[in-house]
Amino acid sequence: MEENIVFNTEDVTSNKAMGILAYLGLLVLVPIFAAKDSQYARFHANQGLVLCIATVALSIAAGIITFVVSIVTFGLLAVPVTIILYLALFAFWVAFAILGILNACSGEAKKLPLLGNITIIK
Numbered sequence: 001m002e003e004n005i006v007f008n009t010e011d012v013t014s015n016k017a018m019g020i021l022a023y024l025g026l027l028v029l030v031p032i033f034a035a036k037d038s039q040y041a042r043f044h045a046n047q048g049l050v051l052c053i054a055t056v057a058l059s060i061a062a063g064i065i066t067f068v069v070s071i072v073t074f075g076l077l078a079v080p081v082t083i084i085l086y087l088a089l090f091a092f093w094v095a096f097a098i099l100g101i102l103n104a105c106s107g108e109a110k111k112l113p114l115l116g117n118i119t120i121i122k
Contacts, residue, residue, distance in 0.1 A: 005109040007040040012107045015041040019104030022048030023097040025055075032121065043109045046121040047100055054115055055093045062089055 018031035018041035028048040035041035062085040070078035096112055103110045111117060 011040045019044035020101050023100040044104050047112050050115045050118045051096050
């Protein structure tokens with residue numbers, strides 16, 4: 001069952017832009033510091049920060065996998081594996097960022113799939 005959190009209408013209206021920025025990589029820092037008092041912006045900042053951390057962690061994992069594959073195959077499969085892993089990583093980030101941005105634009109506070117239950121910012 002999908003949980004949809006309800007926030008004050010005035011808070012949502014005045015902080016939609018902050019919610020959108022939260023899903024654009026390091027721009028997540030803008031709502032974290034500029035909209036400290038907005039529960040709506042903080043919700044989306046948390047979702048965006050979790051997405052950013054997950055993307056960095058997956059990028060590190062992809063780098064390690066590429067390195068191992070390069071050693072094991074003497075570099076023969078390094079390029080195709082790298083391309084596939086980083087395209088998949090990019091698709092992951094884009095899909096989740098678009099979902100979060102659509103939620104922020106529509107004034108909804110839906111948690112992202114897989115990552116949404118992680119709370120860093122309260």
